[in-house]
Amino acid sequence: MSSNSAAIADARERAQALDRDDSLAFTRSEFNIPTKAQIASTRLSDSATAKASSDDGATDKCVYLCGNSLGLQPKRTQTRINQYLSTWATQGVQGHFKPLDESPLPTWVDADERAAQLIAPIVGASEAEVAVMQTLTANLHLLMSAFYRPDINGKHKIMLESKAFPSDHFAVETQLRHHGLDPSTSMITLTSPSSPEDNILTTAEILAAITEHAATTALLLLPGIQYYTGQLLDIPTITAHAHAHSLFVIWDLAHAVGNVPLRLHDWDVDAAAWCSYKYLNAGPGCIGGLFVHDRHSRVVVDDDDKPEQGYVNRLAGWWGNDKGTRFVMANRFHPVKGAAGFQLSNPSILDITSLSASLEVFGMAGGGVGSLREKSLRLTGFLEELLVGKKGSEGGGGIVPEEERALFRVITPADPQQRGAQLSLMLKGGLLETVMRELEKRAVIVDERKPDVIRVAPAPLYNTFEDCVAFVGALAEALAVARREKAV
Numbered sequence: 001m002s003s004n005s006a007a008i009a010d011a012r013e014r015a016q017a018l019d020r021d022d023s024l025a026f027t028r029s030e031f032n033i034p035t036k037a038q039i040a041s042t043r044l045s046d047s048a049t050a051k052a053s054s055d056d057g058a059t060d061k062c063v064y065l066c067g068n069s070l071g072l073q074p075k076r077t078q079t080r081i082n083q084y085l086s087t088w089a090t091q092g093v094q095g096h097f098k099p100l101d102e103s104p105l106p107t108w109v110d111a112d113e114r115a116a117q118l119i120a121p122i123v124g125a126s127e128a129e130v131a132v133m134q135t136l137t138a139n140l141h142l143l144m145s146a147f148y149r150p151d152i153n154g155k156h157k158i159m160l161e162s163k164a165f166p167s168d169h170f171a172v173e174t175q176l177r178h179h180g181l182d183p184s185t186s187m188i189t190l191t192s193p194s195s196p197e198d199n200i201l202t203t204a205e206i207l208a209a210i211t212e213h214a215a216t217t218a219l220l221l222l223p224g225i226q227y228y229t230g231q232l233l234d235i236p237t238i239t240a241h242a243h244a245h246s247l248f249v250i251w252d253l254a255h256a257v258g259n260v261p262l263r264l265h266d267w268d269v270d271a272a273a274w275c276s277y278k279y280l281n282a283g284p285g286c287i288g289g290l291f292v293h294d295r296h297s298r299v300v301v302d303d304d305d306k307p308e309q310g311y312v313n314r315l316a317g318w319w320g321n322d323k324g325t326r327f328v329m330a331n332r333f334h335p336v337k338g339a340a341g342f343q344l345s346n347p348s349i350l351d352i353t354s355l356s357a358s359l360e361v362f363g364m365a366g367g368g369v370g371s372l373r374e375k376s377l378r379l380t381g382f383l384e385e386l387l388v389g390k391k392g393s394e395g396g397g398g399i400v401p402e403e404e405r406a407l408f409r410v411i412t413p414a415d416p417q418q419r420g421a422q423l424s425l426m427l428k429g430g431l432l433e434t435v436m437r438e439l440e441k442r443a444v445i446v447d448e449r450k451p452d453v454i455r456v457a458p459a460p461l462y463n464t465f466e467d468c469v470a471f472v473g474a475l476a477e478a479l480a481v482a483r484r485e486k487a488v
Helices: 003-020 025-030 036-040 047-055 075-096 108-123 136-147 166-178 203-216 235-244 349-364 368-388 432-441 465-486
Strands: 130-132 157-161 187-190 217-223 248-252 271-274 289-292 408-410 423-427 447-449 453-456
Touching: 003 368, 003 465, 025 349, 075 108, 075 349, 108 130, 108 289, 108 349, 108 368, 136 166, 136 217, 136 248, 136 271, 136 289, 157 166, 157 203, 166 187, 166 217, 187 203, 203 217, 203 235, 217 235, 235 248, 349 368, 368 408, 368 423, 368 465, 432 453, 432 465
Parallel strands: 157 187, 157 217, 217 248, 248 271
Antiparallel strands: 130 289, 271 289, 408 423, 423 453, 447 453
16 A cells, blocks of 8 residues: 555544544535536436435435535425425415414515524524525625715725625625716725735734725725635624724625624624525525624604604615515605615515525534534644645644645635635646546536636535545545646
């Protein structure tokens, strides 16, 4: 046995021991994990065959480390959606208001409230401070329409990172133009002087930029976890500093929600938005959510003729109207108190049913996101150790041969407290296409960010330590193929 084969065998043995001792291992069985055959197939399997294959414990499963892009499907999602479809089929419009015996689903008029109850503890907020609605970018626009109030002679700029997710960048640019402002003079993009290539912004660099531009900046938009590098920002420290300089702060939590513990209310965050199809496992493009701190969403109705004097103005729709008068159909907007008052149209019950099914699984994990975070830190630390040979709490070294190890580097911060479940690997130029092709051949699913980054995310709800070993072994093989093809 070669030294590398021995190292892989040892790593697999350690991983199996860690998996046996994992108190959250049971949640893996709550998910449909594709088999290698399913991943390789180019045909749509019928659902019965797919379910039988997925439930077969002896079936060879793929290695799925892509929860940062799309979470796997909880098995109960199909059950809950079928219950929703049955309600619609048998009750029609009555499904809005008519409770059904033995149904676990809320009436449709109450579905958004039930989803808010489930998501509130995941983001560290009261139920009244969250709303399950729209999609991430739409919610960012809605929040900016309410809280971005530029003063052309004073505070008018919006600050964001230079490598913000394109959709966030587009949202900021178009909001500025909507107000008649020029992004070239009203948008500040943060770049790290200490890490210009990877743009790992230190907390000190962000705080310094806030201080420098405070006199002309009205709003700060940052990610809780940066999508490209996987860096977890210091949300409470940055928020407090921004408030000290009179900046309104909106956090994009697409990669943070369901991944790391959040305490949005206690951290005094002004507002935040997120999607639900990554670590929340609600399905592609599923309904998003937003948070508005209760100090910004209070509703005081002193004058029924001028209710707008009692709340922060926002783009409004009928589902944001007070529930007691929503169906009166009067053309006078009295918003629901709290974040729910920012809703527009009635939400997709199909979407909310799918999201709520996944949130039920979160509820099964004792300790909530805190316990998931504990496992996540161990998973990601173990993955890093296998990749680069860094000694961790589990002991042992790396299992990637030296020649292949020279072909990548981890750009995610090494400090576990500055990252979530994701490690981003920067490959040597020109290798990405081959490596991704070879990983797919081996039924290993990760995602790429061109030109040269692979993002790997072991999700604690369904990934195992043995998944990490399988991935690193496959990566070493893929890099060896790329090295030979490209003569690196």
